[in-house]
Amino acid sequence: MTGPAIETGAPVRARATAEALPSVTVPSRAPSFLGDTWRIARKDLLIEFRTRSGFLSTAVFALIALAIFRFSWDPTAVNTLDLAPGVLWVIFTFAGLLGLNRSFGVEHADRALDALLASPVSREAIFAGKALGNLVFLLGVQALAIPTLGLFFGLPLGPEWLMVAAVAVLAAVGFVAVGTLFAAVASNTRLAEMLLPMLSLPFFMPVVIPAAQATARLLGDQPLSEAVPALKILALFDIVFVVACTLAFPFTLEE
Amino acid sequence: MSGALVASGVSRRFGARTVVREVSLALEAGDCLALFGPNGAGKTTLLRLLGGLLSPHSGTVALHGHTLPGEADTRRLLGVISHKSMLYDALTVRENVTFAAECQGVRDVRAAVDAVLDRLLVRDREHQPVRALSRGLQQRVSIARALVHGPRLVLLDEPYTGLDEVGARALTEALRALKASGATVVLITHNLAEGLELATHTAIMREGQFVHESERPAHGFDVAMYAAMYRELVAGGE
Numbered sequence: 001m002t003g004p005a006i007e008t009g010a011p012v013r014a015r016a017t018a019e020a021l022p023s024v025t026v027p028s029r030a031p032s033f034l035g036d037t038w039r040i041a042r043k044d045l046l047i048e049f050r051t052r053s054g055f056l057s058t059a060v061f062a063l064i065a066l067a068i069f070r071f072s073w074d075p076t077a078v079n080t081l082d083l084a085p086g087v088l089w090v091i092f093t094f095a096g097l098l099g100l101n102r103s104f105g106v107e108h109a110d111r112a113l114d115a116l117l118a119s120p121v122s123r124e125a126i127f128a129g130k131a132l133g134n135l136v137f138l139l140g141v142q143a144l145a146i147p148t149l150g151l152f153f154g155l156p157l158g159p160e161w162l163m164v165a166a167v168a169v170l171a172a173v174g175f176v177a178v179g180t181l182f183a184a185v186a187s188n189t190r191l192a193e194m195l196l197p198m199l200s201l202p203f204f205m206p207v208v209i210p211a212a213q214a215t216a217r218l219l220g221d222q223p224l225s226e227a228v229p230a231l232k233i234l235a236l237f238d239i240v241f242v243v244a245c246t247l248a249f250p251f252t253l254e255e
Numbered sequence: 256m257s258g259a260l261v262a263s264g265v266s267r268r269f270g271a272r273t274v275v276r277e278v279s280l281a282l283e284a285g286d287c288l289a290l291f292g293p294n295g296a297g298k299t300t301l302l303r304l305l306g307g308l309l310s311p312h313s314g315t316v317a318l319h320g321h322t323l324p325g326e327a328d329t330r331r332l333l334g335v336i337s338h339k340s341m342l343y344d345a346l347t348v349r350e351n352v353t354f355a356a357e358c359q360g361v362r363d364v365r366a367a368v369d370a371v372l373d374r375l376l377v378r379d380r381e382h383q384p385v386r387a388l389s390r391g392l393q394q395r396v397s398i399a400r401a402l403v404h405g406p407r408l409v410l411l412d413e414p415y416t417g418l419d420e421v422g423a424r425a426l427t428e429a430l431r432a433l434k435a436s437g438a439t440v441v442l443i444t445h446n447l448a449e450g451l452e453l454a455t456h457t458a459i460m461r462e463g464q465f466v467h468e469s470e471r472p473a474h475g476f477d478v479a480m481y482a483a484m485y486r487e488l489v490a491g492g493e
Contacts, residue, residue: 028360028404031327039357043343050345050384111339115400118306118335119358120327254310 031120033128040121040129045136047106054102055140062095062145070152084153085215089208091145092138092168092175097197099137100179103130104187113253123250127180131245134176134183142168155219163218167231171211174238178203181245184252207241210234259284259439260408265304265314266463267297274300276463277314282456284407287430287440289450292460293489298443299337299412301460305441306335306410318408331359334406338413340397344386348377348396351385352403359404367403375399376425390417398426402433409433411442415449427453447485451476459488 048054069087107113116126146165150157179200186195210230217227258281267275275297282288292298303309305316307323307330315322321329335341342351349368356364372378375395385393394417401409409430415423430440430453444450451457454476459467466488 028331029362031360036358039354043346043354046350047343047345106343106345110342110344111337112341112343114303114308114335114337114339115341115355116358117308117324118330118333119355120331120360121358122327 031122031125033122033125036121036125037128037132040116040126041132041136044103044106044130044133048133048137054099055137058095058098058137058141059144061098062091062141063148065091065094066145066148066152073153080153080155081216081220084149084155085212085219087153088145088149088215089171089212092142092171093201093204093208095141095145096138096172096175096179097200099141100134100176100183100200101186101193101196103134103180103183105192108187117253123253124246127184127246127249130184131176131180134180135172138172138176139169142172160218160221163224163227164215167211167214167218167227167234170231170234170238171207174207174234174241175204177238177241177245178207181249181252184249188252203241206237207234210237258282259286260305260316260318260441261320262305262316263314265301265311265316267300267304267309267311269300274463275304275311278460278463278465279314280458280465280468282439282441284437284439285434286455287434287442287453288456288458289454290441290443290458290460291445291447291450291485296460296489297463298460302337302410302412302441302443306333306408308335327360331404332407334401334404334409336398336401336409336411336414338416340385340393342385342393342397342400345384347382347384348372348388348399349381351396352399355400356403361404371399371403374402374425374429376421391419391422394418395422395425398429402429405436406433406438408439409441411440411444413443413445415444415446423449447482448478451478451481457481459485461489 066087069083073083104113107116142165146161146168149155150161182196182200182203185199186192189195210233214227214230214234217230218224260280260282262278262280265275265278266273278301280288290298290301300309304311305323307316307325317323318325318329318332324330343354346354349372352368352371353364356367361367369378372381375398377392377395377399380388380392385396388396394414398414414426418426427449430442434440434453440453442450442453455471457469457476458465467484
């Protein structure tokens with residue numbers, strides 16, 4: 001200690017000795033991973049429902065991109081079934097990026113993330129909650145874009161669309177796992193909007209390519225067995241990405 | 256010697272710059288440390304280290320002997336209030352405080368939220384979105400968010416910023432009640448009078464280090480004398 005001491009006692013210095021923790025004064029229960037995950041996802045979706053800014057901008061982007069592809073498409077030069085799967089997955093990729101960018105913005109605006117980090121909620125539950133919110137968001141965009149694609153490109157309605165929807169859900173899982181992780185990384189920087197696509201696009205490829213291949217085979221009336229290899233690759237990357245991103249997420253929170 | 260909150264030789268760098276260097280402190284249950292210092296002294300970084308929101312590059316911070324950020328049971332003891340509201344501005348006052356209570360694992364969420372909104376005098380605004388509130392009211396809601404679960408260590412970074420007289424009084428009363436209940440409080444403020452009123456211990460920080468520490472004398476702090484010493488110690492530090 002330096003400086004003049006006025007009316008001072010000796011500064012207290014001590015070593016920590018582990019002891020029984022006191023109780024908070026308000027009765028509490030043990031944290032639950034699933035409960036915390038759902039709570040965070042619900043909060044994010046409620047904020048999105050209130051502001052609607054993320055979903056509206058993403059949906060408008062998806063619809064405009066579909067319209068541009070539709071009106072620039074020459075049916076005599078390229079077959080519909082050759083073009084449509086690629087269009088669908090290009091749009092999902094970039095629309096998804098738009099949604100992911102806002103995911104951690106709400107946490108950093110007034111440093112609400114600090115309150116979450118100081119709470120008993122585990123880092124893994126924070127990741128799972130943010131990812132679940134992003135998944136619902138992306139599925140909402142897909143629910144709008146897939147029928148619009150069928151409408152714009154004159155694709156016949158059939159049971160294969162249910163399989164395409166299932167592929168979209170499967171791909172969305174891996175997509176949001178990677179996207180949520182990199183959204184957390186990028187949100188700590190001043191260049192979040194530029195950094196997120198640069199970081200995440202290469203990692204989206206193992207999800208988007210098999211998803212586009214499976215979609216092409218399903219829409220091309222090929223038997224389901226033709227799409228199975230692509231679906232297996234997709235499922236494998238889903239598992240790898242979900243596990244790896246959940247484990248890596250706590251490290252993204254370090255300043 | 257043990258303590259409710261013990262920091263031992265804590266240092267933290269950002270790049271090449273050491274923002275907090277070799278800070279040690281020990282506080283018991285019911286203690287209130289008022290931390291003063293000029294802008295850029297490292298007070299906020301120290302507070303984040305004490306709350307486990309930042310990891311120290313050297314040294315340790317322990318709450319009742321458990322290193323922070325620690326397990327859920329340790330983090331549950333924390334309440335953090337910053338000059339940023341830590342609120343979601345699209346959610347209402349009640350939704351924000353309810354979310355915080357649920358994250359803290361509070362059993363009777365409704366009763367706890369009602370009680371803390373009443374205590375901070377914001378119950379009449381409970382259905383308003385936070386973005387519609389003034390800065391001072393947002394700060395009161397932020398305090399309600401941090402106190403809803405009855406924390407045992409409360410870290411406050413400039414909590415009086417933006418508060419009107421009513422809000423400041425409500426905060427002071429809430430902090431007094433917390434201290435009386437055995438909670439440990441660390442308070443950063445530029446207002447010496449406010450800090451000294453509540454403090455059982457004070458520290459003045461400059462360039463990442465404590466340059467003065469003291470304990471509350473039996474007859475309380477002399478604000479004018481403390482202010483003169485503060486000016487002398489931090490001269491040139493602003």
